[in-house]
Amino acid sequence: MTKQEFVNRVMPVKDKLFRLARRILNETDAEDVVQEAFVKLWSKQAEISAYRSVEAFAMVVTKNLCLDKIKSKAYQTGGLDEWNAPVDYKSPDKMTELKNDVEMAHLAIASLPELQRMIIQLRDVEEMEYEEISEVLQMNLNAIRVNLSRARKAVRDQLKKMHDYEYNGN
Amino acid sequence: MNTTEIKILLEKYYACETSLDEEKILKTYFTSGRVDENLRVHTSIFTCLKNESSIKPADELEDKILEKLHAAARIPFYRNRIFWIYSTGIAASILFIFTFVFEMQNQKTNTLHSNLSHSEKNTKIAYEQTKIALAYVSEKYVRGTEPLSEVAKFSKSTIAVNELVKIGNEINTINHNMNKMGSGVDNLSKLSKFSIIVKP
Numbered sequence: 294m295t296k297q298e299f300v301n302r303v304m305p306v307k308d309k310l311f312r313l314a315r316r317i318l319n320e321t322d323a324e325d326v327v328q329e330a331f332v333k334l335w336s337k338q339a340e341i342s343a344y345r346s347v348e349a350f351a352m353v354v355t356k357n358l359c360l361d362k363i364k365s366k367a368y369q370t371g372g373l374d375e376w377n378a379p380v381d382y383k384s385p386d387k388m389t390e391l392k393n394d395v396e397m398a399h400l401a402i403a404s405l406p407e408l409q410r411m412i413i414q415l416r417d418v419e420e421m422e423y424e425e426i427s428e429v430l431q432m433n434l435n436a437i438r439v440n441l442s443r444a445r446k447a448v449r450d451q452l453k454k455m456h457d458y459e460y461n462g463n
Numbered sequence: 464m465n466t467t468e469i470k471i472l473l474e475k476y477y478a479c480e481t482s483l484d485e486e487k488i489l490k491t492y493f494t495s496g497r498v499d500e501n502l503r504v505h506t507s508i509f510t511c512l513k514n515e516s517s518i519k520p521a522d523e524l525e526d527k528i529l530e531k532l533h534a535a536a537r538i539p540f541y542r543n544r545i546f547w548i549y550s551t552g553i554a555a556s557i558l559f560i561f562t563f564v565f566e567m568q569n570q571k572t573n574t575l576h577s578n579l580s581h582s583e584k585n586t587k588i589a590y591e592q593t594k595i596a597l598a599y600v601s602e603k604y605v606r607g608t609e610p611l612s613e614v615a616k617f618s619k620s621t622i623a624v625n626e627l628v629k630i631g632n633e634i635n636t637i638n639h640n641m642n643k644m645g646s647g648v649d650n651l652s653k654l655s656k657f658s659i660i661v662k663p
Contacts, residue, residue: 296532304525311520324524331528332535336545394507395514402511418515420483438479445477445508452504 294338303334306348309419310355316414317359317407326362330355344428352429356411363407394452401451402444409444416441464492466499473505 294302310330314323333354334341344350402413408430415426423434430437464472472489475481481489492498493509 296536300529300532304528307524307528308519311524312515312518315518316515324520324527327520327524328528328531332531335532335535391507391510394503395511398507398511399515413512414515417486417512420486420516422483442477442479445479448508449477449504452507456504 296335299335299338302347303331303351306351307331309348310351312418313352313355313411313414314359316410316418317356318362322362323359326355326358329358333358346425349425349428352415353431356429360407394456397452397455398448401448401455404451405444405447409440409447412437412441413444413448417445464488466502469499469502473502 307327310327311323314326314330317323318326330351334347334351337354341347341350344353402410405413411430412426415421415429416423421429423437426432426437427434432440469489469492472481472485476486476489489505490509490513493502493506494513498506
């Protein structure tokens with residue numbers, strides 16, 4: 294595979310890799326990890342064929358690099374930098390309210406264990422099939438479902454508590 | 464989709480029993496802006512998730528990646544970290560194998576030496592024991608052969624008997640010859656008688 298072919302094949306995945314890295318690391322480190330992942334993928338081209346897709350292999354490499362990085366330092370994930378409100382919420386009050394809610398959801402997801410965060414990212418953000426997630430995380434399907442269910446419920450319960458506290462004062 | 468249906472789908476969603484398509488329906492519903500006020504918590508979750516999926520890295524990231532790839536391609540193989548990791552690994556393995564083989568050889572030689580010295584010691588002991596045993600046997604043998612001197616006398620006497628037998632045989636031969644001579648003399652006397660008759 295020539296370098297150009299490699300770039301054409303792998304470059305489209307860069308946004309997903311960045312989002313996965315950002316789910317675990319801060320923005321600067323996420324960018325560094327994605328660059329490192331590309332270099333690693335280039336040097337391991339022969340292994341790509343062993344995976345279902347280039348995307349799955351790229352995800353595995355990025356995930357491992359993120360975990361390596363997180364082991365070496367104490368990390369705090371980034372906050373909500375970009376904000377795209379749905380069209381119907383353009384009234385200032387509603388938008389501020391929703392932004393606040395989404396910020397809380399973001400915090401709730403950020404407070405989850407690393408593995409659960411990754412599973413939420415792959416399923417609910419990147420919309421990957423369970424089989425693909427299983428390949429990326431090298432876990433069985435049942436374990437993924439169990440962890441995802443726990444993660445989703447944990448986020449829901451945490452948000453309920455925050456809402457109750459913020460809007461009802463309970 | 465009405466609120467009841469959405470609630471059912473939500474139950475499935477939290478139990479991880481929804482398909483990707485069903486999850487897309489939920490996402491679309493909760494980001495539509497026409498959501499039941501009781502489901503506000505879920506709105507924030509799905510809006511957050513949708514928001515997350517639209518996040519993109521800075522435009523410069525692609526350039527940075529390409530730059531890194533060019534740099535990686537330019538690095539000579541011997542300056543590559545992976546090259547050194549593999550080389551060190553291979554060298555260490557070879558060294559380990561050599562050390563192992565050498566150690567095994569050494570151990571074998573040592574065992575052989577120790578076995579040899581052990582067998583040498585054993586041989587000496589065996590030799591001493593054999594010597595004692597043979598001395599004992601020879602002592603008994605000598606003692607046992609003493610009565611055989613009488614047998615030697617017997618053999619001497621048998622030699623004398625043999626001599627006598629020989630002499631007897633010779634005498635017999637002489638007798639036989641004498642007899643022959645006697646008969647010869649007889650014949651001669653007969654012949655002399657005849658000549659007397661024949662003599663005028």
